[in-house]
Amino acid sequence: MKYFIFFIKFVFILLFSIFLIGIILLNIKGEFGINKTVGWAWDLKAFIIPISIIYTSTYLTLYILKIKTN
Numbered sequence: 001m002k003y004f005i006f007f008i009k010f011v012f013i014l015l016f017s018i019f020l021i022g023i024i025l026l027n028i029k030g031e032f033g034i035n036k037t038v039g040w041a042w043d044l045k046a047f048i049i050p051i052s053i054i055y056t057s058t059y060l061t062l063y064i065l066k067i068k069t070n
């Protein structure tokens with residue numbers, strides 16, 4: 001029974017993560033262009049929030065599923 005509960009949690013978190021990543025990918029709107037002061041840099045603000053959400057959700061998933069890490 002405890003494996004079934006783990007499986008249900010895993011499937012729910014997997015579906016929610018796929019949904020969240022899909023929404024993030026559909027709503028990325030960034031300004032790509034040349035930074036006048038440096039010349040080679042481009043705008044990263046469209047990627048900072050999605051990457052931080054994915055990073056945080058990974059650790060939340062490990063915490064919710066109570067997986068022990070080294």
